[in-house]
Amino acid sequence: MAAALRVAIGLLVRKLRQAHLPGELTIAETSALSRLDRGGPATSSDMAKQDRISPQSMGATLAALEQRGLIERRRDPADGRRVVLSITAAGRQLVNDRRGARSELIAAALRDGFTAAERDLLLAAAPLLERLAERL
Template sequence: MSEELDARETAAALLASVGALLRRVRQVRVEGELAMPERAALSHLDRIGPTTSAELARREQITAQAMGATLGGLQARGLVERGADPRDGRRVLLALTDAGRQALADKRSARTEQVAQALADGFTPQELEQLAVAAPLLDRLAQRI
């Protein structure tokens, strides 16, 4: 087999298995969980800091109206706040509140706990070690795409 064939086979296997893992994790509901668009908006605000609704919509590749509805719900729950742009008072910036940061952390913790339980219940110590070694490689792969 050529190296390219191995890379393609590996890519296909990774996409299938990581995709299945993500779908399954998303299917299992956690009490009080954020909806996918809400989590995405909060995650972006956490990573990039205060920004406009239009910029969030562009990053998520959804309409401004859809993002506005998502942000309205998040604001009503106290997870995001609106404020004037200090450089251009005509623009409104959205920022994550402390409650928004906590909701995002809680979601991440719940998902981590969900996966940790599955690992503890069905994997040998050697398999856990293999997965631990693979995690940084998957992160590096994600950074290269």
């Protein structure tokens, strides 16, 4: 079961990543922007630790996002030596647009290639897959 799930989920993730969407970001940029959207403001070093990448790699990713106006840097009000990064309105809009576009790709595939009973099974499995991901 573990191998079958790994193969199926891996294929699904690869197909979603391969889908070209307007305003395409790299995987690292997508991860960083999504993290700021979900988790709120953070420092570059905290984000590097969470993604388990070097501070230099995270710095390059964040610089690219900042150059596109998707994130902004501000001094930490509690500690003026620290810089905190936040998602901008444009960044939040891009994240929402990308999520919506990928959800629509999945919805179209479900409409065109699955019966109502199969869609119900997938819907019932979704919380289990989410719980599995949280336990990894």
